[in-house]
Each structure stands twice: as C-alpha cells, then as structure tokens.
Amino acid sequence: MTTDQPTPSADPLVFDGEMTIYSATANFQRLRERIGKRLPIQIDLSAVTEIDSSGLQLLLYARAEADDNGLDFSLAGLSESVTDVFNLLYLNRTFGISSATQPETSA
Amino acid sequence: MNMDAARQAFVEEVAELLQSMEDALFALESSPDDTESLNAVFRAMHTIKGTGGVFGYTPIVNFTHEIESVMEEVRSGREPMTEQLVGILFECRDHTGNLVEAIVANDSDENLDLDPELLKAGQQLVDKLIARNTGGTGGASAAPADAQAAAADNDSNQPKYLPVASDAWIIGLDFGPDAFRNGMDPLSFLRYLASLGTIVDVATIPIWPHNHDDFDPESCYLSFRISFRSDADKKTIADVFNFAEDDCNIRILAPESAQEKYLELLQRLPDDHITRIGEMLVEVGALTPQELSRALNSQEVTTDLDTEEDAATKKRRLGEILVEQGSVKPALMEQAVKTQEAARKRLDENRFIRVDAERLGHLINLVGELVTSSAAIRVMVERAGIEDMNEVVDGVDYLVEEIRDNALQLRMVPIGDSLSRFRRVVRDSSKELGKQIDLVITGGETELDKTLIEKITDPLTHLIRNAIDHAIETPEERQRIGKPTTGTVLCNAFHDSGHIVIEIKDDGAGLDADRIRAKAEAKGLVKSEDVLSHEETLRLIFEPGLSTKDTASNLSGRGVGMDVVRRNIEALRGSVELESERGQGTKVTIILPLTLAIIDGFLVGAGQEQYVIPLSQVSECVEVNPTDTSNRNGEHYVNLRGEVLPFIRLTELFRSYNDENKSSRESLVVVRFGHHKLGLVVDTLLGELQTVIKPLGSLFENLQGVAGATILGTGDIALILDVSELATIGQTHRRASSQYDYASPQ
Numbered sequence A: 001m002t003t004d005q006p007t008p009s010a011d012p013l014v015f016d017g018e019m020t021i022y023s024a025t026a027n028f029q030r031l032r033e034r035i036g037k038r039l040p041i042q043i044d045l046s047a048v049t050e051i052d053s054s055g056l057q058l059l060l061y062a063r064a065e066a067d068d069n070g071l072d073f074s075l076a077g078l079s080e081s082v083t084d085v086f087n088l089l090y091l092n093r094t095f096g097i098s099s100a101t102q103p104e105t106s107a
Numbered sequence B: 001m002n003m004d005a006a007r008q009a010f011v012e013e014v015a016e017l018l019q020s021m022e023d024a025l026f027a028l029e030s031s032p033d034d035t036e037s038l039n040a041v042f043r044a045m046h047t048i049k050g051t052g053g054v055f056g057y058t059p060i061v062n063f064t065h066e067i068e069s070v071m072e073e074v075r076s077g078r079e080p081m082t083e084q085l086v087g088i089l090f091e092c093r094d095h096t097g098n099l100v101e102a103i104v105a106n107d108s109d110e111n112l113d114l115d116p117e118l119l120k121a122g123q124q125l126v127d128k129l130i131a132r133n134t135g136g137t138g139g140a141s142a143a144p145a146d147a148q149a150a151a152a153d154n155d156s157n158q159p160k161y162l163p164v165a166s167d168a169w170i171i172g173l174d175f176g177p178d179a180f181r182n183g184m185d186p187l188s189f190l191r192y193l194a195s196l197g198t199i200v201d202v203a204t205i206p207i208w209p210h211n212h213d214d215f216d217p218e219s220c221y222l223s224f225r226i227s228f229r230s231d232a233d234k235k236t237i238a239d240v241f242n243f244a245e246d247d248c249n250i251r252i253l254a255p256e257s258a259q260e261k262y263l264e265l266l267q268r269l270p271d272d273h274i275t276r277i278g279e280m281l282v283e284v285g286a287l288t289p290q291e292l293s294r295a296l297n298s299q300e301v302t303t304d305l306d307t308e309e310d311a312a313t314k315k316r317r318l319g320e321i322l323v324e325q326g327s328v329k330p331a332l333m334e335q336a337v338k339t340q341e342a343a344r345k346r347l348d349e350n351r352f353i354r355v356d357a358e359r360l361g362h363l364i365n366l367v368g369e370l371v372t373s374s375a376a377i378r379v380m381v382e383r384a385g386i387e388d389m390n391e392v393v394d395g396v397d398y399l400v401e402e403i404r405d406n407a408l409q410l411r412m413v414p415i416g417d418s419l420s421r422f423r424r425v426v427r428d429s430s431k432e433l434g435k436q437i438d439l440v441i442t443g444g445e446t447e448l449d450k451t452l453i454e455k456i457t458d459p460l461t462h463l464i465r466n467a468i469d470h471a472i473e474t475p476e477e478r479q480r481i482g483k484p485t486t487g488t489v490l491c492n493a494f495h496d497s498g499h500i501v502i503e504i505k506d507d508g509a510g511l512d513a514d515r516i517r518a519k520a521e522a523k524g525l526v527k528s529e530d531v532l533s534h535e536e537t538l539r540l541i542f543e544p545g546l547s548t549k550d551t552a553s554n555l556s557g558r559g560v561g562m563d564v565v566r567r568n569i570e571a572l573r574g575s576v577e578l579e580s581e582r583g584q585g586t587k588v589t590i591i592l593p594l595t596l597a598i599i600d601g602f603l604v605g606a607g608q609e610q611y612v613i614p615l616s617q618v619s620e621c622v623e624v625n626p627t628d629t630s631n632r633n634g635e636h637y638v639n640l641r642g643e644v645l646p647f648i649r650l651t652e653l654f655r656s657y658n659d660e661n662k663s664s665r666e667s668l669v670v671v672r673f674g675h676h677k678l679g680l681v682v683d684t685l686l687g688e689l690q691t692v693i694k695p696l697g698s699l700f701e702n703l704q705g706v707a708g709a710t711i712l713g714t715g716d717i718a719l720i721l722d723v724s725e726l727a728t729i730g731q732t733h734r735r736a737s738s739q740y741d742y743a744s745p746q
Helices: A025-037 A051-070 A082-091 B002-031 B035-055 B058-075 B083-105 B114-134 B143-155 B186-194 B234-240 B242-247 B256-268 B276-284 B291-303 B308-324 B328-349 B357-384 B387-410 B416-433 B451-471 B475-480 B513-522 B534-542 B560-569 B723-734
Strands: A015-020 A041-051 A075-076 B171-175 B198-206 B224-231 B248-252 B413-416 B438-444 B448-449 B488-495 B501-505 B575-581 B585-592 B596-605 B609-614 B618-623 B631-633 B634-638 B643-649 B667-673 B676-682 B684-692 B708-711 B716-723
Touching: A015 A025, A015 A051, A025 A041, A025 A051, A041 A051, A041 A082, A051 A075, A051 B186, A051 B198, A051 B224, A075 B416, A082 B186, A082 B198, B002 B035, B002 B083, B002 B416, B035 B083, B058 B083, B058 B114, B083 B114, B171 B186, B171 B242, B186 B198, B186 B224, B234 B242, B234 B248, B234 B575, B248 B291, B276 B291, B276 B328, B291 B308, B308 B328, B357 B387, B357 B475, B357 B596, B357 B684, B387 B413, B387 B684, B413 B416, B413 B451, B416 B438, B416 B451, B416 B488, B448 B451, B451 B488, B451 B501, B451 B560, B451 B585, B513 B534, B534 B560, B534 B575, B560 B575, B585 B667, B596 B667, B596 B676, B609 B684, B634 B667, B634 B676, B667 B684, B667 B723, B676 B723, B684 B708
Parallel strands: A015 A041, A041 A075, B438 B488, B609 B716, B643 B676
Antiparallel strands: B171 B224, B171 B248, B198 B224, B413 B448, B488 B501, B501 B585, B575 B585, B596 B609, B596 B684, B618 B667, B631 B634, B634 B643, B667 B676, B708 B716
C-alpha cells in the first residue's frame, strides 16, 4: 500500500487483480460512486496483476471525468503490468506520472 | 531488329508523336491550360529526344531538348501557354518532322551533315523560343522568384516537394464500440506491433460518448495514432491487425523512404502486372488488400451506377478515396496513375500489329485467286452433276466470301485521320491569307481502303486549298455581304451503295459560270456558239489549263489544276461532281469505290460475251417489251413505269451480236451512279458473282466504259463495266452519233 498520497479525505480507490473486460463493469460502478460523491479520484493500482484495453480505457475515462468534474486525479502504486502498458503507449504524461517516478512501483 | 527496321520504327513513332503533338496544340489553342495537352506536347518532344538519342541523332536531340525545356516550364506553371507560343510550337513540330526526315534520308548513321539551311531554321526557332522566354516574364531578375513560387505551387505532386515527414510508419487505429465484446484487446495488437520494430510514439485518443453518462465500460472508445519504425513491409505490418479488421478502422501510411521504394517499384512494374490502380498498389505493397476492399466498399456505397464510360472518373475516385482514407500518399497515387496510363498506352499499341502493306496486298491477291478457283470448282461440280458435292461447294463459297470480306477489311481504315490533317492546312493557310475559316469534319469514322486513302489525299488537299484560297472571302468582304465573318469548309464522308462519298463544301463565293465560260472560250475549249448547261459550264474547270483566279497565290494556282484532281479520282474508278451557287458556295462531291481489288458483281450475257456490272450499282432488272422502247437518232429510251430512261444495248456498244439469240427476249438492267440512272439492255441475266478485278494492262488502259476484267469459273473472261463511263459514252453518243468504236476484245 502506498501512503504518500496527499488526500486525507478518503481512501484511494483500489483496483486489484485482473483489470479486464470481465471486471470492467464492477470497477466502473465503483468509479461512478466515487465521482457521484465528488471525492478526489485517487486510484491505487499496485495490486493490478493484469490490465487490458478496457481497464486502460477505464483509467482514461476516470482521468477525463475528474477533469470534467473538477476533481483531483492521481494514480498511486503502478503495478508492473500497468507500467508496461503505460510505457508501451507513452501514457505516463497523460496520467501525470513523471518518467522518473515511473519505475518506482510497489508490489 | 536490324538498323533499317529500327530506323523505320523510329520514323513511324515520330510521325505518331508529332501527330499527337499537333492534336494537343490544336487543343491548346482553344484551352491553353489543358494539362493533358501540355503533357502530350511535352511527352512527344521528350520521347523523340530520347529515341533520337538512342540513334545518335544529335541535331534532333539538341532541338527537341530546347522545346522540352520550355514545355517543362509551361507544364509546371512557371510559364503561361500563350497563343504566340502555340504558334512557335507548331513550327517546332514541323521542324522536328523535317529534321527527322532529313536525317533518316541521309541514310548512313555517320553521315549527319545536314543541310545548313535546315539547321539555321532550327536555330532561329530556338532563338524565337528563348526570345519569347525572356520577353514574356518581363526581365531576368523577376523570373527566378516567379519560378520558385510556381515550383512550390505546382510541383507539390512531386515527392521532393512534399513536406518532409518523419521516416516512420504512421498507423491509425480507430476501434469500433464492439471491439472488447468481440474479444479484441487493442493492447495486444500494439504489443505485437512492438515486436516488429520500435514504437516511436503513440497518441491514445479516447472518443467519449457525447454524454459522459452514456459511457459503457464494455464498449471500446479508443483510437490510437502510432508512429512506428520498422523494416517490415506494409503487408507484415497490416497483418498485425488482421483480426481487428472488422472492428477497427486501420490506416497505415508508409514512411517517406518506403514511399520512394514504392514509387520505384511502380515505375518498374511489368506491363502484364498492370491492372487496376488499386491492385497495382497492392502489388508493390503500398496498399493492403484490406485497405483496397475498404476503399472499394465505400466507393460502392457512393456510386451504384458505374458504367464503362465512367471508368476514368471511377479510377480517380478510387484514388481520392485511398488518399482520403489515408492509405496512400498523393504522390504515390500520382505515380500509380501514370504507370497505369503508360502501360495502357503500351497495351493499346500491343493490340495492333504493324503489317507490311505488301503482305496484305499479297494476301488479298491470293484471296482473289481463291475466289476464282472456288468459282471454277462450282462450275466443275455442276458440270459433272455430282449432287452430293453441292452442299460442300456452298460451304466453301460461303467461307471464301467471309475470307474475302475479312481480308479486305484488314486494309480498311477510317478516313478521319487523313481528313484531320487538313485542319493544319486550313489553320496555316487561313492565317497566311488573313481569312477566318473553320474546318468542320464529319463522318470521319467512314472506312476506306488504305491504298485509296493515300491516293485521295492529294486531290482532297487541292480541293480544300481551293476552297480556302478562291472560295472563302476575306472577313471584311464577308461582313459586307452579310455572311458570318468566319467561313466554313465542310468535309463530310459517308458510305453510299458500295461507294464512299466525300464532300468538300464551302460557304464562299461560288463559281462564276460566266467567267469560266469566257476563259474556256479564250482557251478554245468551247466555241461561242456551243450551248452548255450550268452544270456543264461548271465542269469546264476540270479541263486542263483553266484557272479562274487571275493571280496565282502561294497556295493554289501553281499549275496543279482541277484537271489533275479529276484525273486522279478517275484513276481510282471514282467520279467528281460539282455544284455551285454564285455567292452561296461550292460543293465538290467525290464518289469512290470502296476497294480496288474485289467486288460483288452481277454477271450478264450479251451477244457472245459476258459482262460484270458492279452489284452495288444495279438497282433493278426488268424485262423489256420492245413496244416500250423508242429509238431516236441512235438514242435509246425506254418507258420505265412512266419514267423516261435512256439505255444502252450492250450488244450494240460492243458490237458483239449473236445471231442465234437474236429473237430471244432481252432484259433491262437498271444501274445507278450518283443521282443518275441508266438502262443496260442485255440478253441474259446470269446472277451474282464475286469478282476479282484484274487490270486490263497498259494496252487497254484508255478503254472507256470498262473498269477491268475478271476470270470466270469456267475460265472465260468477262469485262467489268464502268457504269459512269458508260453513261458518258451514252451522252456523247447522243451528241456525236458514233464516235467510239468498240471491238469485242477476245
């Protein structure tokens, strides 16, 4: 678990295990709830063992929704599989991850 | 190919190129910006230069190079195409023709000493071109800037002017909403792609639903723009996305370096691989089959009613779709189109075979012999009375007839090509004379034996020059008398009952019958007391030594008169007719037989002889009742259904009486030529016959009324009658009783 997130008001949203098309709807519901409560969108991805395009899309959606609703957005704890995808797609910029912090992952 | 044959091919190629250049120049006169025509002029010069270079004809190379350079400037838009330039280019075209002629006439390859006059003329033309150059752009300093600007504008289709793109593939992937549900994971494609090379950059572009609340986590909203560096070819890269085909819009744009490779491949594509533009692009790997079928699909959606004639626009549209779709770059499409066009042209050429005219002539001679032999077989079979063979002989006859028609067809060419060369005559001479003249050509598709066309060109040129020089008035004069300032010369050709009719008609001053009469009397051609009809007076211009124009101009009146025209045409078994209305114009009608070799004939017997009448001229056969005929001063007339028809009794004309048959009934064959009709009275009608015309030889060349002879199946000889000459004889008979003496040739 990462602890360096500057959001005191709520626990980060934790996605874990397989972040794929099979879990997409469930994950989405959790995200919607959070947005509905206008809580900052902090997502913990350290326990993600596998991420596919739908998972990635969900993250992108979260990022966009946060912007639209004026909510803070941050990702915490990128697992290796997430990092791989971010590297492959050059997405670190998009998610506000400096390339320096990028390899620093906690499993 | 030996040197001579190669040279011959060169000459023919040059002639064709110059012809297309001329056509293009005509087009440019009316629409100076026509890219197609500009290209045609450029291509003509470029190709002649190239081929001339192969033969080492330096003067040709040097001269055409200058024109090519100028055309390049014009083509790229750096120079405007002006009327003046078109004029100079016309001259250049002629000079090129002269150069080629002179050089080829010089025969040996080394001997390139040309007539200094010719070279001087060439130099003058080049000077003219250059003078126009500097004068036209208004100062040398302004020119380069203009040129640069123009280059930027107009050469954008050339690769070197394209914005420099990165040396990477650009791949666009737009996934459809059902991609995830169909088990697709875009990431896996990207991972696989990464294994083929380096993904330089990726832009991930999610296209969210308009209302964010409609977001469905199981739908795919992702698009990717990938910059990818790899040595793999387009097909390999496209194969990565093979499975995504249905759920993804895939665009793969090759890097600059690959573009060049494609361009090169396209240029080198062998002709038999050149099919449709899309297939060509697939072949060189610039396009994937999927991309093509996608483009074709979208094309089908937009255009359901594609017809054959739409092919050209269709092709362009496919090109547009492919470029729009981002599958190929415009430059590549351009090259593909070019390659395709060039190949089509070459294939077109392959559709035709050049055949030595002599071989064709030989073939036709042989067919002629075959016709005769087949007739002989028929006679034999009939004589022997072998019933079983009749059917076979019928079959052979039918085949022989087909072969004959086809063989003759081989020599048939549309007359249009030779008529269109008169456009140049009209253009040049009307300029020279300060007249405004339109040449209207109709019926150019009418086909005629090639040998006839060659022989008819000179008389036609003469007639057209006459029309321009003598007939059409100056614009001022025409305006004064209330005619349109631009005169018209109409050239029309059509088929009429086994003949071809060529009309040259102008709306000029018409012939002055009084002056013709006066001149003819002065020359002693007619006596002042002779009574001539209007038509007969006009026909006097066909007599030698009669030119009504008092001043011989540069164009006509050089001693080659209408008499030569008539002689030339009559030598082809043709005839000329003349109609003219003072102030309204003149119409010259030339009637020619379709071919010189074999005709369908109608065999008749008269006295001891048999004669062939060209079947196309036979209008009907009737039985003559002696009570219907009348004989006045040696002229025969028959009452044909109330119409008075003059007729000639062949037995009388050829003095070939057959006493045994004297009492038997006679038949009247009504023949027609032009607007006239004439009756020929014969003893027997023997039916149709394929007739091979054998010339009579120099001894009987001047025999009037006989066009030639033919050998019958029995081995007998029959004379072929020349109907129009017979009519003349008939008329002369009427005027001067029995001046001609015809003995029956044996």
